[in-house]
Amino acid sequence: MNTPIPYLQRLNNGRTVWLDGEIVNDLVNHKAFKGTVQTIQHLLNLQTVEPTKSILTYETEKGANAHLSFLVPTSINDLKRKSLAYKCWVDETFGVMSRLSEYSRSQLVGWYASRQQLDVLSPGIATKLEKLYEAARDLDLLSTVAAHDPQRNRSKSAEEIEHGKLRVVTKNEEGIFVSGAKTIATAAPYVDELLITSYHKRGLDEAAMANIFYVPISAQGLHMVCRESFASTDTSNHPLSSRFDEMDAVLIFDNVLIPWERVLVAEDPELAWKLRIETASSLLSQHQTVVRLISKLESVVAIGNELAETAGATEFLHVKEKLSELIIQLETIKGLLNAAEYEAIEHNGIYLPKQRFLTTARNLGTRYYPRALEILQQIGASGLLQVPSTIQEIDGPIGDKLQAYYGGTHTGAFARTKFIKLAWDLIGSQLGARHELYERFYSGDPVRTFAAQYQNYSEKDRLLKLVEEFN
């Protein structure tokens, strides 16, 4: 029987995390990581206490409790339960943390649920998936996924710049040895294992790069190279940056051994592509991204409304129009999620949310979030800068003056300042800027994801027939 090891204990297990030129030995106490570690610990604790325990977990066939991201959905209600669990966690991060493992776990759940079909394509894969799935579920492992090759020279063809891409170097009876890089591994420093996949369809000439495997975070030769930290240690002045910096990392593999039981695909472009586009895996993971987006948009509407209300701006018609646009964004994505769930389709015995509504929600999200930030700026205007450098100054030497001038319509200077600090953290901080970039690109190049919607649209023939009948 697998027994989970406490999260904080797992963290300092010899993983190689590089930040500012040094290896971070103690993530739990490092200023760049500790706020986020604390948040994750908090989320994990919610799994053990009511009322959140029953929202977040279900009982497995072994009688243990597991996070609902591991549930194989066999009804629409199961999908709704999964939604609520995703929502519960992400709401605790005010919608700001996007890679809380449910995304990568859902990919595994999808493959696991389809393992019999996959075993036909690749005999033996079902057993591997069962073991990986059960271990992840029963040990409550956190994970993330990295799929892309490093951004080097995208105008050149693959053959010309092969160097640098993650590939199989050698293999023996133990497993495959891989070298090269993968990007972007969001949240990598915090998790227990990494799912490495191959995003693009590859030809036989790139077979060495067509791999899918799970690598333990502390694997020998695996380097996680972090971007600059956007974390703050000041919770009261930077309420988001101090707790929710997810950290993004490039993974560099220096001749890393991946044991065979963790290798799902090795040097097989066709199989790698089949797993990459496997229906259950795609839809279950996309489902989570839409729930997460809703939570974030809710936070945006709440902030926009509070900015306007505390500045007495809700009387203006054009301000109401802008706030309504934020509400419409939120309600549109909620409508799409609802429709995806209500119109779920049974597929090999499991229930999957309807693809086209998820795809649309994800594509809209790439444009909604930058627009939402723009509206927050327009509504908040100079008020976003009209705060003392720290909230503590409200009680400082000139506190009485600050209290006289820094209040809102119905809130005192302290409450208004505290709120503005939050709004600014979302709009103006490094963490905020990173989130704008994230929303634009996390689902891929938006030009291509919109184009993919054209290429794969399930209703296209029906639309064309409509026009044909018209003529």
Added chain:
Amino acid sequence: MSFSGSLKDGRSVWLDGVKVDVTTHPAFTGTLETITYLLALLDDENNQSIAGFKSPKSNQFVHSAFYIPRSYEDLIKRKKAFALWSNKTYGVMSRLSDYANSLITGYYLDRHQFAQYDAGFVEKITKYYELARDERRIVTTAILDPQIDRSKPAEEQDEDALLRIIRETEEGVVVRGAKMIATGAPYAHDVIVTSPQKLSPNQIAQANMFIVPLNLPGLQIVCRESFASNKEHHKLSSRFDEMDAVLLFDDVLIPWDRVLIKGSPEGVLKAHRHQQIDALAQHQTVVRLLSKLEFIAGVTTAIAQSIGADYFLHVQEKIGELYTQIDSIEALLISSEKEGHLNEQNVYLPNITPLQTARNLGTHFYGRALDILKQIGAGGFIQLSSSPILENHELYPLFSKYYKGAKVDARTKENLFRIGWELIGSQLGSRHDLYERFYTGDPIRVYALQYETYDKSYLKNKLNHFLNNLIEREVTEDEYADSVFAEVE
């Protein structure tokens, strides 16, 4: 009586300076044929149970806009009826009466809420609901006052700017003034007339709600220029021009049974708000919008494919955007139906928030869809021959050679671009661009209304919860180290 025959009722319809008989005038021929066809579906065995239901009174099939939904399934029955008509007209005809008939159903269902404003309301709306239902009456609305000086409040307007009662008689009230925009009025039977203004308590004469028969003496129906075409290759304009009209009430006697609210500014405001949030009627508008967006996306896709333009990534991206429009509206529609509720009167109503969202999106979506269609069809729209070149014409061999497309012959490609041109370039097309932007009201105000009526409390709670927890969860270094230690143990 035939639909056309029912319009020979003495009405005064003005077009190009003369009073016309709509049943014979070419500007109305195609549109009346379309409506006649749609109404006939109620008598067609294959369609009547989709389009309608049996009236409990007449036992004849009547339109489902009058159907009172008691369950989710009933609501879907209504949707299917709306979709049947809107798909047959590609969403291009918006005021086929199923919207206004739904408003009548809504007023009828909530009739007791209006008794306090006019004692006669309950009986009159009940009678009218049954009459409109069983006689299959075509109904439209005329709510807005003429655009004279929008900067002035109602009480400072010229006395004839707002429709008002000038005297009462035994038979009814005599009214004077004007109302706009009465889409479909030239060939509808009745028009719902109220006011969008918040009237002051002393504007009693202006504070009324009527359901006016369109053939009353003194009622002048003044049409805009006709956008109808009698050319066969104008497939939209030859069949679907919904005429818009201004109604001039030059001292019209409205019989008492059609005076639903008299002299109640509060009642009129309530009636107007009721229209703005009438879930049953809004449901129809969203079904109709979806048909239209599907049609324009279909046309755009076919045009792109016909000239091989869909090979380009940015073209695919743009068509992808059109599909996101369809999916968004359809998802909101599904959501409104599934998340509906039974109200106190045991009526199953769709959820209003997704419908409101869909309508507001629609005011921006259609203009954008036209924009995309223009970008993709580009110069192709103006390289059409002035009229179709037929097979016996001397230019035909050249036409076949130079007007063909990537995978389609010249005729097919030409047909596609002609529909495209009607959507983007015809007078009917331009009118639709305007219609979608404004039919729900001034878009900035309907957006503002959504903000005002939206339940923001759960979002405020979320924000407060977050800000409050911030303090509670701040822990000192020592406390934190302790908790880590405890965890590891």
